[in-house]
Amino acid sequence: MISMKTKYALKALGFLARAQGKDAFLIAEMAAAENIPKKFLEAILLTLKNQGILASKKGPGGGYSLAVAPEALPIGRVVRAFEGDLAPVPCLGDGAPVKCTECEDMATCGTRLVMADVKTAVTTVLDGVTLKDMLDRSEVERQKQSKTIDYTI
């Protein structure tokens, strides 16, 4: 299960990507628009900024904006900002592999071998979809939905 932080982050990024008019948006605006607890969103946006995904400007007229174009931002990058490397087991982490406490031999561990495939599968999906792709797919579903409604009225 992904965390609230990740889900809120994706909502907030979607908001920014869709509203490409203004150059910066207030935390309060985004919180209100997407129904996210303001103080919680604050921390989330800060993380996204530290990851280089968002840019911010302080002071009057300031706010947050995308630092990366929606078509250049893989969803995997956003998810990793909050869920860490997408390792199902510690020994499959991206940096120096951390042996599980209960594991005798990392190299031959069956669980590890299988979970390595899981990790590959997950990252392949998440790194293959950009923020723009996600919004487009959402839009397609919305079209389908309204079309269905047109027919049924």
Place this chain on the structure above:
Amino acid sequence: MISMKTKYALKALGFLARAQGKDAFLIAEMAAAENIPKKFLEAILLTLKNQGILASKKGPGGGYSLAVAPEALPIGRVVRAFEGDLAPVPCLGDGAPVKCTECEDMATCGTRLVMADVKTAVTTVLDGVTLKDMLDRSEVERQKQSKTIDYTI
């Protein structure tokens, strides 16, 4: 990240699959052999039994045994026993879909669309590998390792 329960479960199942001689093994035996806290393992084995993966016999000479052949037991079934359906978001659960609290429209939610692909990717891997497959792969790695050692000595 998968839980200790899942990892311990896979270790215990591997132990039973490898030791196909006796008909039943004691919790205490398995706990000792695989270095798992006995009381904790107790709860794990009970879950596996309730899932129909293990069978048990009480009383003297009793113990646990596999209720499913290793080649007929997908790892996904074991993981699901402890991690639940492998839904990255509640709205992708196997039963009646539970709408996320923060979600406005499930049908068009971009996060949900992407996570559906993730779920498919994960389940495809986990349901495509049996306990036997896992042990075989582990054995292959062990062979590789000993071969390497032979050369270096």
Place this chain on the structure above:
DNA sequence: TTAAAGTCTATAATTCCTATAGACCAAATG
């Protein structure tokens, strides 16, 4: 210089995970 707006630290409330204790129940065997 003052008000706007992001940044940082601390902390509360809740939930989940890991693990242990102990009472209880079922079955085999003499």
Place this chain on the structure above:
DNA sequence: CATTTGGTCTATAGGAATTATAGACTTTAA
């Protein structure tokens, strides 16, 4: 049929992570 072996169930404790809030601090534009 009683005793002993061994699985079953309930409760619970400790700790870590998650979700969220409060408030002080810093930067910057006008």
